[in-house]
Amino acid sequence: MSISLSVKTAIEESGNSRENLMSVLQIIRSDLGTLSPAILTEVADQMGLSRADVYGTATFYSFLETTPVGKYSIRICRSISCDMKNKNAVREALENHLFIKKGETTKDGMFTLTETNCLGHCHEGPVMLVNDEIHTELTPDSAVKIIEEIRIREGVDE
Amino acid sequence: MKKMKLYIDNNEVEVMEGTTILEAAQGLNITIPTLCHHEDLCIAGNCRVCVVEVEGSEMLSAACATPVSTGMRIKTNSLKVRDSRRTIIDMLLSEHAGECVTCQRSGNCELQTLAVLYGSPDNHLMDISIKTEPDRSSSSIIKDDSKCIKCQRCVRTCQEIQKIGALTMSGKGEHAKVSTFFELPLNTVVCTNCGQCVIRCPTGALVERTYIDEVWDVIGNSDVHTVVQTAPAVRVGLGEALGHDAGGRFTGQMVSALRKLGFDAVFDTNFTADLTIIEEGSELLNRLTNVIKGSGEALLPMFTSCSPGWIKFIEHQFPHLLGHLSTCKSPQQMFGALAKTRWSEKAQIEPEKISSISIMPCTAKKFEAARPEMNDSGYRDVDYVLTTRELAKMIKQAGIDFDKLDESECDSLLGKHSGAAVIFGATGGVMEAAIRTVYELVTGRPVPFENLNITAVRGMEGIREATLRIEGTVEKYNFLEGVELKVAVAHGLKNANAIMELVSQGSAPWHFVEVMACPGGCLSGGGQPIPTSPEIREARARAIYEEDESLPIRKSHENPEITRIYEEFLTDGPCGHKSHHLLHTHYTPRR
Ligand code: SF4
Ligand code: SF4
Numbered sequence: 001m002s003i004s005l006s007v008k009t010a011i012e013e014s015g016n017s018r019e020n021l022m023s024v025l026q027i028i029r030s031d032l033g034t035l036s037p038a039i040l041t042e043v044a045d046q047m048g049l050s051r052a053d054v055y056g057t058a059t060f061y062s063f064l065e066t067t068p069v070g071k072y073s074i075r076i077c078r079s080i081s082c083d084m085k086n087k088n089a090v091r092e093a094l095e096n097h098l099f100i101k102k103g104e105t106t107k108d109g110m111f112t113l114t115e116t117n118c119l120g121h122c123h124e125g126p127v128m129l130v131n132d133e134i135h136t137e138l139t140p141d142s143a144v145k146i147i148e149e150i151r152i153r154e155g156v157d158e
Numbered sequence: 159m160k161k162m163k164l165y166i167d168n169n170e171v172e173v174m175e176g177t178t179i180l181e182a183a184q185g186l187n188i189t190i191p192t193l194c195h196h197e198d199l200c201i202a203g204n205c206r207v208c209v210v211e212v213e214g215s216e217m218l219s220a221a222c223a224t225p226v227s228t229g230m231r232i233k234t235n236s237l238k239v240r241d242s243r244r245t246i247i248d249m250l251l252s253e254h255a256g257e258c259v260t261c262q263r264s265g266n267c268e269l270q271t272l273a274v275l276y277g278s279p280d281n282h283l284m285d286i287s288i289k290t291e292p293d294r295s296s297s298s299i300i301k302d303d304s305k306c307i308k309c310q311r312c313v314r315t316c317q318e319i320q321k322i323g324a325l326t327m328s329g330k331g332e333h334a335k336v337s338t339f340f341e342l343p344l345n346t347v348v349c350t351n352c353g354q355c356v357i358r359c360p361t362g363a364l365v366e367r368t369y370i371d372e373v374w375d376v377i378g379n380s381d382v383h384t385v386v387q388t389a390p391a392v393r394v395g396l397g398e399a400l401g402h403d404a405g406g407r408f409t410g411q412m413v414s415a416l417r418k419l420g421f422d423a424v425f426d427t428n429f430t431a432d433l434t435i436i437e438e439g440s441e442l443l444n445r446l447t448n449v450i451k452g453s454g455e456a457l458l459p460m461f462t463s464c465s466p467g468w469i470k471f472i473e474h475q476f477p478h479l480l481g482h483l484s485t486c487k488s489p490q491q492m493f494g495a496l497a498k499t500r501w502s503e504k505a506q507i508e509p510e511k512i513s514s515i516s517i518m519p520c521t522a523k524k525f526e527a528a529r530p531e532m533n534d535s536g537y538r539d540v541d542y543v544l545t546t547r548e549l550a551k552m553i554k555q556a557g558i559d560f561d562k563l564d565e566s567e568c569d570s571l572l573g574k575h576s577g578a579a580v581i582f583g584a585t586g587g588v589m590e591a592a593i594r595t596v597y598e599l600v601t602g603r604p605v606p607f608e609n610l611n612i613t614a615v616r617g618m619e620g621i622r623e624a625t626l627r628i629e630g631t632v633e634k635y636n637f638l639e640g641v642e643l644k645v646a647v648a649h650g651l652k653n654a655n656a657i658m659e660l661v662s663q664g665s666a667p668w669h670f671v672e673v674m675a676c677p678g679g680c681l682s683g684g685g686q687p688i689p690t691s692p693e694i695r696e697a698r699a700r701a702i703y704e705e706d707e708s709l710p711i712r713k714s715h716e717n718p719e720i721t722r723i724y725e726e727f728l729t730d731g732p733c734g735h736k737s738h739h740l741l742h743t744h745y746t747p748r749r
């Protein structure tokens with residue numbers, strides 16, 4: 001779908017006032033992927049908002065990415081419970097395995113690794129979200145294994 | 159509305175329902191410190207510096223955001239309040255990568271004042287400040303996030319007063335920051351350079367880009383002939399930056415100070431304000447002639463073109479209406495073009511040896527001077543633009559005792575001016591000046607208002623309209639007999655936006671519209687002394703109109719130096735070939 005059509009449809013679905021902005025952005029994020037400058041400009045123009053305002057709103061929500069992300073977004077919970085259950089070890093294991101640092105995307109564009117605020121599974125920490133799927137009670141090894149399985153599914157060679 | 163009685167620090171006070179604790183305290187002359195609060199802006203309540211204790215409540219309340227209730231007992235200076243205030247300020251400082259000794263706002267910084275007054279003498283909090291490279295891309299404004307306390311006054315200013323929305327808060331928590339769209343450099347976004355955010359920023363996070371050193375360099379270079387002009391609003395603002403209350407007029411002392419600073423020729427932007435009236439008035443009459451006589455195409459309403467923030471606003475937001483803009487350059491730029499042509503000829507100094515400097519109440523003028531359209535003299539028409547604040551700083555640097563200066567007058571040729579030029583500094587002033595001249599040109603009689611004061615276009619109402627019936631025309635203009643000249647005045651870009659929507663829809667009834675980008679007009683431009691408030695703007699406006707009334711000549715067309723320039727230099731008359739080349743221009747759309 002073209003950017004302008006996708007934006008138009010999202011606005012028709014959600015409404016065209018400022019309080020609908022977040023829901024418009026959510027729809028477009030799932031339709032078009034990362035919210036690029038071109039997309040947010042179109043949203044601003046069609047909704048009669050300032051571009052900066054739309055950008056500010058998008059950046060408030062970590063799930064509305066404004067910078068390019070991989071096909072799989074790995075988000076490790078950084079809140080205090082997961083932190084106390086050693087989420088740093090999980091993160092480091094993934095960093096080493098994927099050859100990227102937190103905030104980066106693998107060269108093949110497959111994985112992006114980030115930390116996020118509480119995912120609501122404090123009793124089963126440490127947890128991570130891979131796209132929409134939650135993985136709980138992780139260890140460094142189990143986290144790496146989950147990523148490995150995805151690689152195999154995607155048919156990517158090591 | 160109900161009246162409510164309450165007690166602040168054991169003082170009884172009665173206020174209207176809906177009053178905030180802060181306002182009630184102000185009524186008792188009790189100062190509660192604030193940072194994110196600003197009289198011109200909506201309540202944000204995000205800095206918490208104004209917390210007070212309300213009896214019966216565990217939590218402290220933000221005085222700026224809490225409405226009073228009957229019987230409330232408030233403590234503004236209890237131990238608990240003092241402790242919290244200190245913690246809040248200490249926390250702000252722990253994130254603040256500032257160096258007061260090199261900061262442009264030092265001495266006039268609200269954060270610094272509060273830190274000195276209320277902060278701990280020995281801030282024990284961990285330093286978590288992050289020093290980032292300031293955005294220096296704009297010719298007008300520097301944005302230094304390291305010094306930002308995230309009060310969002312700038313965001314609110316740009317959105318509420320200007321309706322531009324160039325700035326936003328991006329991210330959240332410790333990552334929150336004041337951002338442009340995708341962190342683009344300021345000079346590539348919709349920012350108009352108006353500087354309204356600068357005069358409302360409590361810290362040094364937003365400041366004007368300064369050119370003081372460059373100006374000292376040319377003053378000190380004996381091969382360079384420096385020519386200076388000062389805008390009308392500077393003379394009613396300068397005093398504030400030098401320790402006086404708002405509302406003082408310092409024209410004569412300012413001229414003396416400029417000579418003492420070493421400028422070779424001291425002139426007045428007011429001269430070219432008068433010239434603007436002749437050129438713009440003629441353009442208006444030409445457009446009216448074309449429309450009424452049906453002899454050609456002309457876009458009405460015509461918009462004034464003196465305010466560079468307003469021009470950049472149209473370029474971005476209403477590019478299809480650029481044809482409505484008067485083609486006249488602003489007085490600053492007309493002056494620049496004449497400094498390197500007319501003055502160069504008269505003074506027999508080659509234009510390449512002339513440095514043309516202007517003192518402006520405005521940050522957008524710095525951008526305007528750097529525009530590619532502004533080189534019609536064959537050189538850059540205005541080399542450096544300083545704000546009123548920068549001039550005050552130079553006066554202090556030079557050790558000049560401003561208050562002891564005698565008054566003196568500008569040099570002649572580009573220095574004489576009328577009262578009509580002075581009022582260019584206030585919203586409605588360009589309109590009033592234009593009407594004084596156009597009406598007289600068309601009817602041969604002065605405007606039918608007591609003492610030439612066209613009060614209908616004065617004041618601080620966001621948009622003002624007036625209608626003037628033209629009667630008893632001279633022969634040349636008898637096609638205007640009985641025409642009702644309809645005009646409008648808007649200040650602040652939010653109001654300009656409302657006007658433009660109407661023009662865009664084709665439902666604007668006016669012939670002539672004046673817009674100034676800043677609320678109050680130039681007198682509260684982004685280059686004027688900080689702070690600004692409704693009272694300060696009123697006081698400066700009063701000073702402007704007093705100055706007008708104090709002058710022997712009150713109409714632009716009666717300025718003898720104006721008559722002379724058309725006799726000797728612009729010999730093909732107003733809007734003639736030569737003035738078109740030097741004094742007029744066109745602008746182009748931007749995204
Ligand atoms: S912003 Fe204020 S406190 Fe910070 S360095 Fe500048 S003067 Fe000092
Ligand atoms: S200078 Fe004016 S337009 Fe630019 S960010 Fe500041 S308030 Fe907005």
Ligand code: SF4
Pocket residue numbers: 305306307308309310311312313336358359360361363364
């Ligand atoms: S730039 Fe200034 S006005 Fe804007 S949020 Fe920061 S400190 Fe406040």
